[in-house]
Amino acid sequence: MVDIDPEASAAARFAYELRRHRLMAGLTQGQVGRRIGFSESMIGMVETLKREPTEGFARLCDRVFRLDGVLYGLYKEAWPPPPPVPEHFRDWAAEELRATTLRLWDPLLIPGLFQTETYARWIIECAPGITSEEVDQRVSSRMQRKRALFGDDPPMVWSVIDEGVLCRPVGSTSIVREQLEHLVEMARHPKVTIQVVPYGARAGAGLLGAFGIAEMRGIPYTVYVESQPHGRTIDERSLITKIVNRYDAIRGEAHSQSLSLKMIEEAVRKWI
Incomplete structure (x- = not known):
């Protein structure tokens, strides 16, 4: 028993x-x-x-x-219901709430779990043909996803981002500064580790696109891969293994948690 x-x-x-x-x-x-x-x-x-x-x-x-x-x-x-996200993202939104560990890689943008409302809105508004109502709904959904980090038993989150993410203009200077200040706060969350891959690192394979890995008690069981026109959730074991190996290789090129935090804090001061 x-x-x-x-x-x-x-x-x-x-x-x-x-x-x-x-x-x-x-x-x-x-x-x-x-x-x-x-x-x-x-x-x-x-x-x-x-x-x-x-x-x-x-x-x-x-x-x-x-x-x-x-x-x-x-x-x-x-097991709360996942936020009302687009259909292609529903499976992954549910895993964000269920997983005990999330491993994220993003070479272009701040990961969705860490985005501020203004940063997310600017990105979502860029979608061709999207209506104002759809923008509001998707922004609201993205903000609701953050509850995965603030529940009674949030997952461990290991997030790796490219240094270019800290320098990428997204909307106005104030939007980026606010976003990076929030990223500093998230980096100090007891269950969040954020690491930055510096320019020149041997992480070229990671530039092909963002992805996330969901684990349950140390075992990777599903991944989400960004692609066009939209991403997809994968549970095929052979592909999960390849994504995990790629993540480990990218993270191996990243700065330590403490040095990465200093880089983010320095980036905040540049956006004035």
């Missing part, structure tokens, strides 16, 4: 409470499974944090145990 600490995370609380109420009701995993239409193994995996429940699963368990929405409330806390 796996001991679950209910204080470890919202997901752990859900698993703990599911098992506790099942035992209080005097039911086996198989009996609960038959009552809600899921397999015995599914009940067991949810109780041991090996599988995530669905919304319907949580609601059905509430009905079986007559809990009046208790488990559903815990489900929403543990």
